[in-house]
Structures are given as C-alpha cells and as structure tokens.
Amino acid sequence: MTTNVETISKTCIAVRLRLLNRVVTNLYDDALRPLGLKVSQLNILVVTARLGLARPAKVCDLLHLDTSTLSRNIKPLQANGWLEVVPEEDARAQPFRLTAQGKQLIEKAVPAWEEAQRQATELLGRDGVAQLAKAAKKLRKPGVEI
Amino acid sequence: MTTNVETISKTCIAVRLRLLNRVVTNLYDDALRPLGLKVSQLNILVVTARLGLARPAKVCDLLHLDTSTLSRNIKPLQANGWLEVVPEEDARAQPFRLTAQGKQLIEKAVPAWEEAQRQATELLGRDGVAQLAKAAKKLRKPGVEI
DNA sequence: GGTTATTAGTTGCATATACAATATAATTCA
DNA sequence: TGAATTATATTGTATATGCAACTAATAACC
Secondary structure (H helix, E strand, O other), X not given: OOOHHHHHHHHOHHHHHHHHHHHHHHHHHHHHHHHOOOHHHHHHHHHHHHHOOEOHHHHHHHHOXXXXXXXXXXXXXXXXXXXXXXXXXXXXXXXXXXXHHHHHHHHHHHHHHHHHHXXXXXXXXXXXXHHHHHHHHHOOOOOOOO | XXXXXXXXXXXXXXXXXXXXXXXXXXXXXXXXXXXXXXXXXXXXXXXXXXXXXXXXXXXXXXXXXXXXXXXXXXXXXXXOOOEEEOXXXXXXXXXXXXXXXXXXXXHHHHHHHHHHHHHHHHHHHHHHHHHHHHHHHHOOOOOXXX
C-alpha cells in the first residue's frame, strides 16, 4: 500500500526543484563569494546590463519576481555602488542602470560564474540543462524579452 | 560578437533554475494557501512523517538544508501545533515528530498538492520531471534515505 | 476641470536561506 | 580523570521571497 505521505515524498516536484535550487544556488554563491557577490545579485546586474535602463516592472516580468522583492533586492546593489536609480519624467518610475563599477564587477565575476556553470552543467547533464531551458522558455511573457 | 553579459543572460543555469523555482513554489503555495500552509512547510512535515522521529541533522542531509535554516523553519510548525520536539537521552539532540494535527493537515492538503503537482507536471513536461528526478537522485548522500 | 480608475513602487509582516560564531553536551584520549 | 576534540543545534546578521496594504502620480472619463 502506498500512503499519501509516501507519494508526496517520492514524487513531489516542488521538493526536488527546491532542493536542486538550494544546491545550485550554493555552487554559484560559493564561487562568487570572493567578490562579495551572490548569484541572485549577479542575475539582477546582468539583466540591468542587458536593458541599459531597467524598469522594475520589466525586470520583474523577465525574472518572475514580485515587485516588492526587487524593490528590496536592489538596495544592497545600490549601497555597493553597482547600480544607480535614474530620475525620469514620470515621477512614479524608479528606473535604474549599472554604474561603471557594476560593469567592472560583472566582468570580474565571469571566471567564477564559468566555474559554477561548469559544475552545474555537470550536475544536470546535457539533457537536464536542455529541459531547464525549455521550461524557462515556456514562462516567457509575450513582449517581455531581452 | 557575443559579450559576457549576453552569454550569462542567455545560458546561466542558476537564473533559469531560480526562476523556475519561484514559479513552481508559487503554484504550490497558491494551492496550499487556504490551509495556511506553504510548500516548504509541507515538505518538512512529509519528511517528518516518513521518519517518525526526525533528527534535524538527518532532515538537513535529506533536503540539503543548512541546520540553521531548519532550526528556524520548524518554529512556525511547532507554533501551529503540527509538530513537537521530543526530549531524548542525548541532551544535545532536538528530535521532533508530527502531532495528530500535523498528520491530519497533511491528509487535508493532499487535494491541493495534487492540483499543484498537476500544474507543475504540465509546465515541466514528462521529460522535465524525469530530468529533475535524475538530478535529485544524484544528490542523495550515501546512507541518507527515506 | 475634477472625480475616478489605473499604474508604479514601497512598506509591514512573515517565512526561507546560509555563513560565521556560539553554546552545550558527549566522546576521546593522554 | 581532566583536557582536547567532536557532535548537535541555536543565535547573530544579511539577503531572498511574496502577500496585503499603502502612497503617490498619471491617465481616463464625464
């Protein structure tokens, strides 16, 4: 007989995805630690670099992040001088962009990112990486691209 | 020419995995919200149910969770009366187990879990789910099973 | 033009996560 | 047996995450 507990324990997608997320996040965070940077922060910096002028709502659409989360996450990036908020005509908007230091930091982080990416690729395998890309692609919102 | 920023943006495993983690976690959390339960909490309750008497270190090995994280995560579960700490000979140990209410909650959560699991399966696809299982299996530590 | 609706972000609150440092207890070993 | 080591978990600090409620400003509408 298979109990509900056994079923959830052995098949739950959230359990596995969250576990894998912890492990992989730690791979990148370990590699990036000498730079005083976390992979969650590098993500935001890279998206910002791609956008040039980054509007919070757009970044949140791209990353499927709650706006309140981004609002707080950019604070330490600002405090470290990696990005800056740019005033605009629309007084509600709080777009931000990379600073020169932020750009330099991304370039400095590339070797560490490559090493973590290598480890993550090894863990997931070619097929795992492909499936991940496929799922992420499914989640792209129309018109929200970089 | 492909810049470093473009490469990271388009290929980073952590970016995609973390994004997918947010989306899938929200699927389950939305489904479980009427029960006042989050999927992270359900995970811990289910592991506890499987173990009977759950030792923090063992749970952390199973879930690849930092012990300090678990130490704090069980607090609200205790406060809600879903699990209880059981004293033991070894005064350092703080093993815990489900309460009757905790068991009932899991059973009550099954339909919501099933619906979220259905949605997550649809998002990841058969192959995606299989790849996820494969990666999670790779992370099992020897002797740490349930 | 003034009221209403919409849009853009922030703040309050709760939980999740991990590293570093700590506390405490059990074990080892000289 | 007493000191050093090891094991188990918690606390301090910082970041990540999202919901609900809020503020402020723009747009829409009558």
